Amino acid sequence: MGGLAGATAARTLRTEGYAGAVTLLAAEARTPYIRPPLSKEFLLGKADEASVEVVPADWYHENDVELLLGTPATRLDPGGHTVALADGRRLPYSKLLIATGARPRRIPLPGADLDGVMTFRTFEDSLQLRAGLAGGGRKVVMVGSGWIGMELAAAACTYGNEVTLLGLEDIPLSAAIGPELGTFFRQLHEDQGVSFRLPASAASIEGRSGRATAVLTDSGETLPADVVIIAVGVAPDTALAETAGLALRNGILVDAGLNTSAPDVLAAGDAANAFHPFTGGHQRSEHWANALNGGKVAAKTMMGQDAVLDAVPYFYTDQFTVGMEYSGYPSLAAGMEPVIRGSMEDGSFIAFWLSQERVVAGMSVNQRRVQKPIKALISQRVAVDVRRLTDPDVSLEELLPG
Ligand SMILES: Cc1cc2nc3c(=O)[nH]c(=O)nc-3n(C[C@H](O)[C@H](O)[C@H](O)COP(=O)(O)OP(=O)(O)OC[C@H]3O[C@@H](n4cnc5c(N)ncnc54)[C@H](O)[C@@H]3O)c2cc1C
Missing domain, CATH: 3.50.50.60 (FAD/NAD(P)-binding domain)
Structure with a gap:
């Protein structure tokens, strides 16, 4: 069930060759969509409705995926392998993915219910x-x-x-x-x-x-x-997981294959707090790439493949003239002073966070095609010389082994 992670899982099941029945429950009445453009190009009127769909609306029918819009799941029974829907139906499942996302936090503010x-x-x-x-x-x-x-x-x-x-x-x-x-x-x-x-x-x-x-x-x-x-901020939507008594801690606790504490129930996206092999700890991520990669991994795990969510976390933002991309582990970079490559004054630079001479996060501002080598430096735990790392005349690829 869900949005980006849920729809990506459905698509991956089909591209990986799963031929059985697939149902996607969506609480919203709209075909699953990606959210980043909502605060950027779509809000600014520079993108249309079709461009924010995870997959085109007719993909579901063409690929024999039953998309039930405006149909939230209300209760999960892991023992009986069934899920209850708001319309009163109860569906059996052999594998179930919870990808319920997150809800905006509210603050108890007098006047918060006013129009505007x-x-x-x-x-x-x-x-x-x-x-x-x-x-x-x-x-x-x-x-x-x-x-x-x-x-x-x-x-x-x-x-x-x-x-x-x-x-x-x-x-x-x-x-x-x-x-x-x-x-x-x-x-x-x-x-x-x-x-x-x-x-x-x-x-x-x-x-x-x-x-x-x-x-x-x-x-x-x-x-x-x-x-x-x-x-x-947002809070992970764990309402359904709570009805099933799943293990929760800052979201739905899952292993690196995105399995929850209940057999045959997985969780992905903003709602899941997944174990990351790189850090050796759990990390909940509220980013587009995490939902996309998580949807793919969940589908493969459901099909019995040995899949692990180990992609370097990534997110981006666009504000005015700035396009920023960030790869890495915020928990490992927390409290550390970044080193800068390029010029902050000119608005074109990369900030790197290092731990024990290894890059743990890299944030590029108005720089193209640098995220791939940044991710490689992080995932391969390459020991770097800070002077070379921050020297724009040394390409990032040169710092990679082999
Ligand atoms: C305005 C905005 C801008 C963003 N910009 C960026 C960005 O620039 N870069 C970036 O990396 N990330 C960005 N994000 C974050 C990114 O969009 C999320 O991380 C991503 O959408 C999470 O995907 P998801 O599938 O886990 O959840 P969602 O996309 O939230 O989808 C979950 C869906 O599940 C549905 N659902 C909930 N409960 C039930 C139920 N019981 N039954 C059925 N369906 C249910 C919800 O209605 C929702 O539609 C942005 C988010 C927002 C809101």
Whole structure:
């Protein structure tokens, strides 16, 4: 069941030659889609609806995959190998994949139910926000300065709206990529006219006639607002796994083959906290590539293949003129000072995080075709000379063995 991970698993079952029955349950009434464009090119009106589908809508019928839209699974019985659906049916299964994704976190804020206040996760959210932003001239307050908050702020600003961002950190994104790189993104936004209030949180949302008019901050400032977006992270959707008594810890606990604690039940994508052979620990990842790779691995495991989710984690973001890609293990890079190759001033560089002379993460900004060698440096645990690593005249490929 699910979206990107679920649909990718269905596709992989067919491309790997599985000829048995495949059913994909989707809580949403829309053909499974990819979410990254929703806060980027789709929100900006530069991509159409068809371009965000995981596979074209007619693929399911053509490949004999039963797609049940608007049909959430409500209860899982691992002992009986059945799953109950919201429409009252109960389906038997021989293998089941839970790929229920994540839900936006909500904060108990007075006024959060006013019109004009929203969280952001779905295609419909993107359509709604696009309508609210297009044309510009609105006052937009973003509560949350993580990746989604920053992307939405960039899009809102690009449409010509006045944007203010509140965040709990002193520097946006610093928990993820450290203060130096967080400052780079802050500066990028400020140069385009985005205002920050950091650290600050929303205390309440004020309104008139049922519509939001302002956000009151915890320092007592009143920020006028036509649109308020709460972007304070997501929580893994483990509701179904809970009904089945599966082992949970920051998501659904799975091994490297994506097996849960129940026989024949797997989990992938944002909902799963998977064991990574590279780090020797569990890691839940809320990124597109993890759902894509996880869907493939889950399908292969279901078919009895010896599959392991061991791809180097990867994600990307686009904000204003910056295209950023990151490969690596944030848990291994946490708290470490990155070394820089290239020029942050010119906005074209790679930041590397090293542990014991080995690259554990690499973030490229406005650089093309560097992620492949970065992933190879990480996965092959290549010992590197920092001077050569940070010298743009030495190609990254030269640092790889053989
Ligand atoms: C706006 C936005 C921008 C993003 N940008 C980036 C980016 O730039 N780069 C990046 O790497 N990642 C990005 N991500 C993250 C990425 O989209 C997610 O990691 C990815 O979608 C996770 O895929 P998934 O299949 O696990 O979950 P989802 O895509 O969330 O799909 C899960 C689906 O399961 C359905 N579901 C839930 N419960 C049930 C049930 N009981 N029965 C049936 N169906 C159910 C849900 O309705 C949902 O449709 C972004 C996410 C968002 C929201």
